[in-house]
Amino acid sequence: MACGGTKKGEKKEVIDGTSLTTIKKRPSWRKSTKKILKQKYPKFHDGHKLKPGYNRRHQVPFETIYKSLRHKLQGKTYNRADLVLKNLGFKPKSKKKADILKAARKYLIEKFNDLDNLWVGKAKENQEKGRAISRLLSNLKKLQSQLKAIQKESQSQNDSKRKAGAKAKGREITKEITSVVAQLRDARLDLPEKGTIKEAEKVKAEYMRMLKEQMKRDQKLVQ
Numbered sequence: 521m522a523c524g525g526t527k528k529g530e531k532k533e534v535i536d537g538t539s540l541t542t543i544k545k546r547p548s549w550r551k552s553t554k555k556i557l558k559q560k561y562p563k564f565h566d567g568h569k570l571k572p573g574y575n576r577r578h579q580v581p582f583e584t585i586y587k588s589l590r591h592k593l594q595g596k597t598y599n600r601a602d603l604v605l606k607n608l609g610f611k612p613k614s615k616k617k618a619d620i621l622k623a624a625r626k627y628l629i630e631k632f633n634d635l636d637n638l639w640v641g642k643a644k645e646n647q648e649k650g651r652a653i654s655r656l657l658s659n660l661k662k663l664q665s666q667l668k669a670i671q672k673e674s675q676s677q678n679d680s681k682r683k684a685g686a687k688a689k690g691r692e693i694t695k696e697i698t699s700v701v702a703q704l705r706d707a708r709l710d711l712p713e714k715g716t717i718k719e720a721e722k723v724k725a726e727y728m729r730m731l732k733e734q735m736k737r738d739q740k741l742v743q
Contacts, residue, residue, distance in 0.1 A: 535595065535596050543621055557635070577640065580708065581710065585632070592604050701738045702735075
């Protein structure tokens with residue numbers, strides 16, 4: 521028997537992507553979260569509810585938080601996933617898959633309601649940011665396909681001039697990709713009104729780290 525009760529040569533069970541998709545659903549707002557945001561942003565509330573045209577907004581989006589956790593857990597053995605969540609402060613009840621996913625879900629709910637990453641602002645701006653991110657992701661995917669095609673063409677070329685031309689075009693597209701990745705970073709960073717990118721230093725360090733990790737993963741899509 522190998523360590524952890526696994527037979528020698530037997531494939532260890534790991535946390536798969538499909539399982540992680542089951543915990544992706546956007547959480548609900550806690551009553552305590554809504555109460556504190558109401559106290560902090562009274563002019564944007566009408567009684568207990570937000571006024572029409574306003575949203576509770578994350579400085580770093582929930583999607584980025586989810587992808588950060590997914591990246592940490594996907595493909596990890598149950599033992600390793602247990603350790604990852606323990607280090608995040610959400611140790612599972614046991615090392616069984618169901619308990620690991622429950623702990624991961626609790627982590628996401630906690631981060632969704634983390635007041636250090638929340639503010640209240642105009643819904644229209646929030647929606648515009650969402651559309652901008654979608655456009656940039658679509659553009660990134662298109663550029664990625666173009667680069668792969670050029671790389672394939674370059675490898676199959678015997679003519680040195682055509683090969684050099686393909687490589688030069690590949691470098692141009694790579695520059696475009698780097699620019700899109702930077703734009704994605706700025707679009708994902710949703711600062712309070714009158715905020716600037718310089719004010720990103722005020723964003724909680726763990727969320728900025730998640731955002732930077734997402735940038736690296738976006739860039740790796742084209743390598």
